[in-house]
Amino acid sequence: MNSQDIFSLIHSRYQSFTNTEKKVADYILEHTKDVIFMSITDLADACNVGESSIFRFCKTMNLKGYQEFKIMMAHSISPDGEAPQLSSKITMEDTIEELSSKILSSNVSALTETYNLISKEDISLAVDRMLKADKVHFFGVGSSLMTALEAKNKFMRITNKAECTLDSHLQIMSAALMSEKDVAVLISYSGSTKDTIEVAKVAREAGANIIAITRFAKSPLTNYSDITLLCGANEGPLQGGSLTAKISQLYLLDLLYFEYFKRTYNQSTTNKERTAKAVIEKML
Structure with a gap:
């Protein structure tokens, strides 16, 4: 990865950019603090260009x-007069x-932002699809x-229909064998992870919800x-896998679980009692 300051690099190459690239560069230079938390689609919409641009x-x-660009941007931002930052708020x-x-x-x-983003209609519809799957x-x-x-x-613990595959190759094979009677729940903070996008594409082609x-x-x-549930954590490009993001995702999964349980x-x-009984011998 290039260690050069991203903003110096943009300025140095600005005259060689196409008109579309100049539009992207101008927006980045003017909205640095916003761009670092944007998805590639958000930035494309803000610049009124396509994701391919x-x-x-x-x-x-x-x-x-794009992800390498955001990481390079994060390395290039240094708040004047402030202690070095480990995240967006925590300092040395x-x-x-x-x-x-x-x-x-x-x-x-x-958690609060995730709560504010919750659509009761989407949660209800998601649970409906899971119940029928x-x-x-x-x-x-x-x-x-x-x-x-x-x-x-x-x-x-409450149903035998839940599955999760570890290997990315096996994941996409599982997706290919899904049908319109199945539900695929895809978890990705950025929504831009190649393997997850490919699984979504294959599952959609197979007819899954x-x-x-x-x-x-x-x-x-x-x-x-078909249904998008939004988590409210802001995760910078140098904070991949933060517990804050996981907590907000787990909050949504808890909500789905308890509505399904209800x-x-x-x-x-009955199933919870049976699964609890099945592992009781494992406890001291």
């Missing part, structure tokens, strides 16, 4: 793609007490895979989703 802009800068000079307060605040803020498959890669596994762990849990209402992933109370209660 953003990708070509990154390629012109000799970068692999913070005491343990200050760290405790800031982490608590960021988690509470993420023969199979509910949770998908994710990287840190989102850990969230998907947690979702399976929760739902398999797609539920996306993501930060951005518009992203490559949501292009394939609507299938008798069967879910």
Whole structure:
């Protein structure tokens, strides 16, 4: 990855940009603090260009793609007169007490924003689809895979239809064998993870119902989703896999779980007792 300051690089190559690339560059230079938290679709919409134009802009800068551009931007931003930052709020000079307060605040803020973004209609429709499904498959890669596994762990206590596959190759094979009777729950903070987008595409082609849990209402992933549930955590490009993002995703999964439990109370209660009994011998 190029260690050069991204803004110096933009200025140095500005005259060689196409008109579209200049439009993207101008927006980035004027809205730096906003861009660092934008999805590629958000930036494309803001610049009134296509996603492919953003990708070509990154390629012109000799970068692999949009995510590398955001990482390079994060390295280039240094607040004047402030201590070096470990995240958007936490600095090297913070005491343990200050760290405790800031982490608590960021988690509470993420949960509060997620709560404010909840659409009761979308939650209800998502649970309807899950209830009618023969199979509910949770998908994710990287840190989102850990969230998907947690979702399976929760739902398999009350239903035998929950699935989660670890390997990305096996994930896409599973997606290819889905049908209109199945639900795919795809978890991706950015909505721009290639493996997850490909799974969504294949699952959609197979006829499955797609539920996306993501930060951005518009992203490559949501292009394939029937229902989009938004989490409210802001995660910078150097904070990949933050617990704040996971907490907001788990909050939405908890909401789906308890609504599902309510609507299938008798069967879910029975299944929960059976699964609890099955592992009781594992406990001291």
